[in-house]
Amino acid sequence: MAKAEASVDLPIAADKIWNLIGGFGTLPDWLPYIPKSELSEGGRVRTLANPDGLAIIERLMAYDQNGRSYSYAILQAPFPVKNYLSTLKVKETDGGKASRVEWSGEFTPTSGTDAEASALFRGIYEDGLKALKKKISS
Template sequence: MATASASLTVPASADRVWNLIGGFDSLPDWLPYIPTSTLSEGGRVRHLANPDGDAIVERLEAFDQAGRTYTYSILQAPFPVTGYRSTLRVVELDHGARIDWSGAFTPVGVSDEAASALFEGIYRDGLRALQATLAG
């Protein structure tokens, strides 16, 4: 199993960050790579599309409002992995917040290193987009 992670510290309150990213359907609010999101199954499954029109379907596995964290799995996506499970977490700091995004998965047809680099890039780019949204 391979892993990937990225973190970002921002000068915004954890509550402000969580209010922006904590909704399972909120990716289009801060992540330009995901322009649309539609929920199904009572809000536990999100149907996403990337700019190329590729379908990405993810299931909410765990949600903790007080802990500002949720975990999700990928049911369908154009990525060379299976068994993908990821957690997005917002941690309160004295003068801001830290956002941690991490995942574990089994690569298919690519090396562990290549799969990890792919998702580290996705997480890093996503956190940069979040930083820009918070600054705007």
């Protein structure tokens, strides 16, 4: 099983960051490469559109409002992996004045190596967290 992770430290309280990114349907609010998210099954499944118009379908597996985290699985996507499970988490730092956002995932490559799959998702997570940092700075 391959893994990837990325994190970013932000000079904003964790609750404020969680209010922006903590909703399962809020990716378009902070990720420019996800222009559309539609929720179904009572908010437990999201169908995303990427810039190429390809569908990514994900299922919410766990949600912890107090712990500021959620985990999701990919049901359908144009990625060379299966058994994908990812977690997005916001942690309080600097006595509540700042936060750290962590994005991690585990998955099994369907083609290529573990290292190649890990590099793909690490890049996705890093790009996403850079977009979040840019969003809160604007």
